[in-house]
Amino acid sequence: MSDTDSSSALREGDAPGLSADLDAVREALVEWYEADHREFPWRRTEDPYAILVSEVMSQQTQLDRVVPAWEDFLERWPTAADLVDADRADVVAFWSGHSLGYNNRATYLHEAAEQVETEYDGSFPESPGELQELMGVGPYTANAVASFAFNAGDAVVDTNVKRVLHRAFAVPDDDAAFERVADGLMPADVSRVWNNAIMELGGVACGKKPRCDEEGCPWREWCHAYQTGDFTAPDVPTQPSFDGSRRQFRGRIVRALSNHDELTLDELGPKIRVDYSPDGEHGREWLEGLLTDLAEDGLLDVEGSDDRTVAKLSE
Structure with missing residues (x-):
């Protein structure tokens, strides 16, 4: 040139x-x-x-x-x-x-x-x-x-x-x-x-x-x-800071599920956040939001009923 x-x-x-x-x-x-x-x-x-x-x-x-x-x-x-x-x-x-x-x-x-x-x-x-x-x-x-x-x-x-x-x-x-x-x-x-x-x-x-x-x-x-x-x-x-971010907790969810066939919300929650409380600020509703994001990305499957929601990695 x-x-x-x-x-x-x-x-x-x-x-x-x-x-x-x-x-x-x-x-x-x-x-x-x-x-x-x-x-x-x-x-x-x-x-x-x-x-x-x-x-x-x-x-x-x-x-x-x-x-x-x-x-x-x-x-x-x-x-x-x-x-x-x-x-x-x-x-x-x-x-x-x-x-x-x-x-x-x-x-x-x-x-x-x-x-x-x-x-x-x-x-x-x-x-x-x-x-x-x-x-x-x-x-x-x-x-x-x-x-x-x-x-x-x-x-x-x-x-x-x-x-x-x-x-x-x-x-x-x-x-x-x-x-x-x-x-x-x-x-x-x-x-x-x-x-x-x-x-x-x-x-x-x-x-x-x-x-x-x-x-x-x-x-x-x-x-x-x-x-x-x-x-x-x-x-x-x-x-944005990685510590405490949604990105960090999404990663923790994937790592937790990689070691289990499936987990309920209340089984999964404590594995990704020590202060998880089902009805608290960082409880089921917060966790369901993260799971929805990951499911939309095709990374995991979420199956729910009125009293039990189960998450597992997508095949």
Whole structure:
């Protein structure tokens, strides 16, 4: 991709701080990344199944916690075909047991594996558009898998990338502008290394607290923030606390039911909350609400009568 081609998609005001020497900007980032970067095991594979698992696990979960879960998952279900053969309840129980959050992601991953085996003859689709046809795979995840497995993705734009572009090149806090600048910066046919590199820059050198000199940021000579001292960044939504959240108790329910064929409300309640009281604030009505959410996600079945409600994991 030439500088002319890259610039043509940009609009006036998209990146007032972007250097005209795009080749130098690109080369500096790739050289910095290839010289030294964090070692995550999924960066050492081009297996689309393993990469998809890592991307789904990494959603709102710290990477240091993802590594052992990813390794354990692939040891147990090393291929999409192995995952299809697994009992879905076992997959959900694994997800919950590793505190990966939002157990419906486990069901979506299981269904996506089934699609690969039945609709694509066991071979993953390679383009971002095709990958989005898989259950639970949105635009970001599809593009990440296309990039890291097939070197066939578009520019990845996540929170880290937005922060880098905003600080380095004064890109306004506008999603469309971020997309255009990210696409314009990425050289052709190198999405694997480029997307890894720019996300690494945002995760290591250009985090919420910048470490420009400590990490040898390769864009310091062009960076608007480095030159002006203004390191403000786009607003990032605060992740709600996990402790005490409905998400936490949903996970506890799945773990409890994974060890029992079925449980009544009053059998289940004390297993997930020490202060459970059938008629209290955190009693049957509160518990039924959580069970309804999980049932709607297809994670468990709830059978009830006037005097007895029973929950069990879906088959």
